[in-house]
Amino acid sequence: MISGNEEFNDGKTAARHWVTVQLDTDGLRITSDADVIERHWPFEKLRAVEAPRAGQSLRLTCETDPDARMRLSDPVHISALRRQAPQLFLTGLAHPNVRRNASIIVLVLVLLGLLLWQGLPRLSVPIARMIPLAWEQDIGLAFRARLLGGAKVCDGGAGTAALSELTGHLTAGLAVAPEISVMVADRDMVNAFALPGGHIVIFRGLLAKAESADEIAAVLAHEIAHVSERHPTQMALRVMGIGMLAKLLTGDGSTLVELASEVGGALLLLSYSRDMERQADASGRQLLRRAGLSISGMSSFFTRLRENKAAEINLLHGYFSSHPPLGERIAGTDGNDARQPALNAEAWQALKTICD
Template sequence: MTDIYGAAPAVEEPEDKAVYADYVDGTDPVMHRVSLELSRSHLNIIMPDGERILWPLDEVRALKDQAYSDGVVLAQGFDDMARLKVDNPFVAKELRAVAPRLNRAQPVTNWGRIGAWASGAVASVALIIFVLVPIMADQLATYLPPEGEQALGDATFEQIRGALGRENAAVRLCEDSDGLAAIDAMVDRLAPDDDLPYPVRIAVLDHELVNAFALPGGRVILFRGLIDEAENPEEVASILAHEIGHVVNRDPTRDALRSAGSIGVLGLLFGDFAGGTVVLMLANQLINAKYSQAAETGADDYAHDLMRDAGLDPAALGTIFQRLMDEYGDAEGIAAHFASHPQMIRRIESAQAASEGGEYGLPVITEAQWQDMRSMCGDSHAEQDAPEDDENGGGRIERRVDEPDAGRGGGTLGGEN
């Protein structure tokens, strides 16, 4: 058919109205981008190669405690390990309307069969937890979706605040505006530009603990006690760079997988990113963590490079390590992670060696900004600190690297004995 001028009308491209989701078959830990079709009785999952997987609607279940508040993570029945992650909130809402048993809890039945499974599993639990999980942690970490890592990190962050608080009150966060600006300036000077799926988010806790660590999903925690102990802002910057190194290397996510055990690993892989057991274990692990020498060396090397690239002396990392060891010995706080470490002197020497031959310019932040950072938690901590581990704090800061793909991971500053 032609128009009045004899020309054929333009053919409009058909609009792609397909609905997409992410699918894991429960055997091969690979996420597949699939399309969905909904019939009267089935949810049709169409694989990239055209294969169709049919889930009867009355067997579709929604996972509990999963991190996708706008979407939903689905399974077929209670025994199938396949998972379907639907991010589209409208599709998730439609599925909730048509799947009659979507939110049904798993029945506790057939205790004889459960007992037999439990008996048969006892012999393999030690193998899984102590052998297979550590071996697989490096590989499995790459399969956790970024939003899941962030949800796990956020939940662990709140757990840590509660664990270090007192009188049922969480440790407060420092939020003085001038202190926030100083933190921003320090991060801008370091300028980590790694290609990561989420930003680095920095929080300062008003607690006298002399430590710092990073969580899954890009959170980095600095404690007021560490800032108080630092003699100059470059020492704080070097520790922050070290933690960003853990972020980039995804050390906290790997640690979460190692800490979670087999059940926790399955939950993390298939949607339970805020599960209470994993969060509790990871919070305790981070507060008392000792990373392997390889992980600490990797974070140190990253910090050396980041400091040099920013025109800052990487020897600052070795300087604060040495002073804290001399001052605290093996007592508490950050020094407890370092003092008994047989490789600590080598790490200090490595920071000094990384400093050689470099040209270092202006301070990481101005003297005024440094004073703003040191006072950002206010004076309230003087009355709230106590010799026990139940101290409180005050105020809040949560800052983000401006690059949308700027950071991840982490751990404590210490190493494994």
């Protein structure tokens, strides 16, 4: 049996007491003169108040007496305690509490990841609406920069003005108009896509395939509808996954944008659900009607694409692979509505040649 004097505080007052500490076979027996203090701290219940350091005193508490503190300064006591209660001297992942907590954290992260991925159809809408608009716009810019790389942004003066005019007609039909930013990228891919925060990109290849401003208006209305429903942000949730949720919980917008930049290229690897696409088609038609524009552009564009699909399958893969079948979309947009053209001939020509 090893015994000696050590410093003790019962946690009820600020007073410090010198006590006699005996290391029994099953724990520490703590007593003082006149039996004012009498405690028994089992070895397995001992906890270090702070990480032990070589050559320094050891501060202890006990699970059965959590308010009390004792400072062991005698090297003999500390050495004996190292043999009897080795858990006090474990650090890092070797410590059972750390291992247990780390396991819990990993399990929670895995479950949250699965929840975000598998439960996205239900969760993405409320989570997307939690993101501040300023963050969403910055995230969209980060995605756009990553997706476009070094592609030139076309700015043809009159063509840019025509695009702004067309965008203004369509957004005027929104009950609550988000801030929409539309640009044309100098790439020959037949594609257009919407990003978080109202950023929309049209590729030069899509303009080249279109035969009228009404057809471009139909595509643009479709993408604006995606933005209005915050579909791009919901898809970004899938790409950024648990990292995005962690940033939301910590309120860290800057690193959220960094995360968007890192994973931006993966966004185009995902496709909107068919339900999202049908919703965007229906909302896009409403935008066209409210703007007083013809919806026949959708029908003519889809009809021509179906006729030329075999020859243009590679070009069309980017924009149309995830959309509802062309036959269904044509049936949904067919109509001989006599309305004003989306742009006059001069403005349409300027837009079509915006990258020249």
